[in-house]
Amino acid sequence: MSVTFEVNGQSVSVDVEPRLTLADCLRHKLRLTGTHVGCEHGVCGACTVLVDGEAVRSCLMLAVQAEGTKVTTVEGLSNDDALTPLQQAFRKHHGLQCGFCTPGFITTAHALLSEEPDCDADRVREVLSGNICRCTGYIGIVDAVLEARAAYRRADGGQS
Amino acid sequence: MKLPAFEYACPATLGEAVALLASNDDAKVVAGGQSLMPMMAFRVSQPTMLVDLRKLSDLRGIRIGEDGVRLGALVRWRDIEDDARLAQAHPLLAAAIEHVAHYQVRNRGTVGGSVAHADPAAEMPGIAMACDAEITVAGKDGTRTIAAEEFFVGALTTVLEPDEIITEVKLPHWPAGRRWGFQEFARRRGDFAMSGIALFYDVGADGKAANAHVGVIGIGEGPHRLTAVETVINGRVVDAALIVEAGVAATKAVDPQDDIHASAAYRRSLTGTLVERALEHAAAL
Numbered sequence: 001m002s003v004t005f006e007v008n009g010q011s012v013s014v015d016v017e018p019r020l021t022l023a024d025c026l027r028h029k030l031r032l033t034g035t036h037v038g039c040e041h042g043v044c045g046a047c048t049v050l051v052d053g054e055a056v057r058s059c060l061m062l063a064v065q066a067e068g069t070k071v072t073t074v075e076g077l078s079n080d081d082a083l084t085p086l087q088q089a090f091r092k093h094h095g096l097q098c099g100f101c102t103p104g105f106i107t108t109a110h111a112l113l114s115e116e117p118d119c120d121a122d123r124v125r126e127v128l129s130g131n132i133c134r135c136t137g138y139i140g141i142v143d144a145v146l147e148a149r150a151a152y153r154r155a156d157g158g159q160s
Numbered sequence: 161m162k163l164p165a166f167e168y169a170c171p172a173t174l175g176e177a178v179a180l181l182a183s184n185d186d187a188k189v190v191a192g193g194q195s196l197m198p199m200m201a202f203r204v205s206q207p208t209m210l211v212d213l214r215k216l217s218d219l220r221g222i223r224i225g226e227d228g229v230r231l232g233a234l235v236r237w238r239d240i241e242d243d244a245r246l247a248q249a250h251p252l253l254a255a256a257i258e259h260v261a262h263y264q265v266r267n268r269g270t271v272g273g274s275v276a277h278a279d280p281a282a283e284m285p286g287i288a289m290a291c292d293a294e295i296t297v298a299g300k301d302g303t304r305t306i307a308a309e310e311f312f313v314g315a316l317t318t319v320l321e322p323d324e325i326i327t328e329v330k331l332p333h334w335p336a337g338r339r340w341g342f343q344e345f346a347r348r349r350g351d352f353a354m355s356g357i358a359l360f361y362d363v364g365a366d367g368k369a370a371n372a373h374v375g376v377i378g379i380g381e382g383p384h385r386l387t388a389v390e391t392v393i394n395g396r397v398v399d400a401a402l403i404v405e406a407g408v409a410a411t412k413a414v415d416p417q418d419d420i421h422a423s424a425a426y427r428r429s430l431t432g433t434l435v436e437r438a439l440e441h442a443a444a445l
């Protein structure tokens with residue numbers, strides 16, 4: 001089946017089997033390998049992407065269901081040159097070690113901070129509870145997200 | 161694991177969706193897919209066709225009226241969370257839905273999907289049972305409305321026919337002043353409940369409780385009412401002594417299972433504690 005949607009601002013048309021998940025479509029068909037696939041059954045959060053601005057697990061969504069949507073992957077949340085404020089905060093607070101789960105944390109945190117730039121630590125922990133990290137112990141990640149709030153309170157959504 | 165192969169259809173009308181289900185023996189409805197997709201990944205479910213409801217926008221609304229709260233089948237947890245009217249119109253529903261799954265899943269998972277899936281630990285079937293909900297379904301022979309008590313048969317099992325689609329879940333009118341409590345315990349917020357209690361009662365002019373409804377989730381084959389606990393509450397003032405008595409009655413009323421998450425004895429004790437806490441919230445003690 002042919003499916004057309006937007007990825008990181010660019011329109012794409014892909015020929016997919018119905019059973020192909022959005023995660024695998026992004027990785028294998030579109031070569032956007034920043035989206036990581038961990039558990040493949042909606043538990044680990046590594047494959048989180050934004051669909052029409054909302055964080056979803058791309059392993060629990062079919063590529064064909066993305067028809068007409070705007071998808072943002074972790075690649076779409078990066079600049080070419082400098083780190084974004086969110087990335088910078090993760091670096092500063094050691095919010096990553098092996099990095100496998102990091103794309104899922106970045107996309108989830110971006111969705112949260114875009115909607116709730118004044119969220120408190122409890123809210124950050126609640127939202128990030130859907131993402132598993134086996135290295136850091138979460139404290140650095142939570143600190144990073146809290147620090148990045150300031151950038152999202154500005155009008156540019158933290159993108160500069 | 162990757163999903164098994166299937167055909168995919170995305171009908172524009174409810175009638176087309178029903179016709180597709182009726183003409184394919186192993187077709188399944190998909191809405192948010194937050195339960196079905198994992199089941200397919202594990203090969204627990206292997207439908208030959210998925211009928212996607214995403215174009216049926218009539219099923220998306222939350223309607224609040226004199227007769228209660230009507231949740232369209234495609235209403236997501238996120239939509240309930242964002243609807244400020246529900247704090248008044250159905251505070252028990254709003255409180256329970258806070259416990260459903262994690263952030264990303266809440267953006268996709270739907271009321272209709274959860275009720276059709278009928279996981280014994282799921283909040284929405286528990287609220288449907290505790291609140292005498294009515295579930296409206298559309299099939300090739302027309303629509304019918306089924307009481308929650310009749311609808312849920314057992315774990316992952318309902319009376320839904322293969323060609324039927326849930327269109328709406330209606331919760332009866334919630335009077336002002338009704339007392340309620342929702343308590344759930346899971347190791348991580350958003351994970352499956354080891355036990356959960358949804359309860360409410362009304363208070364008469366004499367200060368005594370009436371019309372007690374006590375529902376439990378995460379125990380046994382499906383959501384059910386604890387009538388023994390309701391009997392303890394009805395006709396009496398909810399005070400500290402009654403709350404202890406109700407908790408004890410709950411531990412005797414449930415028939416929990418052992419599994420990797422908790423022993424039966426733990427679940428039994430936990431359920432009693434959750435009844436106590438839910439009643440403390442209800443009575444504002």
